Amino acid sequence: MRVVVFSGAGISAESGMPTFRDEDDGLWSRYDPYEVSSIDGWNRNPELVWGWYLWHQQLASRIEPNSGHRAIGDWEQHVDVQVVTQNVDDLHERAGSSIVHHVHGDMFVFRCTACTKPYTEPLPQLTEPVLELAPPVCECGGLIRPDVVWFGEDLPEVPWNAAIEAIDNADVLVVVGTSGVVYPAAGLPERALAQGKTVVEINPEETPLTAKATVSLRTTASAALPGMAQRLPFLLG
Incomplete structure (x- = not known):
């Protein structure tokens, strides 16, 4: 059986990773989240x-995968699993998932805004959040940025095509911790449903997908995912 897990910010939030919509430390509270998640915001400031991304990248490196992440990694002992994630952290990989398609990029990868050359020099280590910090400069003169997808940018072609292929070849799609409102990624469950595939949604809150999903559970990833691999065949029956 081939299973695809489509994950969003909710599963990482269970590990303590702040989200754009739920920044609870207050430091960036006076800024519109769009300012740190759009190409326009980058161009302006x-x-x-x-500063925001460097702090959150280092925060992510200290956060541990939760039982939801680890369950997905453990599923590989029972079924063929691929992960398609909107998250830019590496929690799925650290929890044991071997195939992870990051459709919104990877905050642990950096590149030049001008020549796109990868940047691998050491980065400043922050012991506390810093509101503003000058980005490194590439040898070509361009600013170094995280290799993530901001609002106003296209999705990276290689992981996006891999995600579509994974969806098209899946028997079951498990959608976990995503609000289902950020397109085009939010269209992946709709693609699976249009092909008649079983779609299982796991989210404490209702989403636009809830009424369409084959099964929709109002719970968290940590509560629902451990042990679910053994039950997935019954959903196909």
């Missing part, structure tokens, strides 16, 4: 965006 790269120091603010760089």
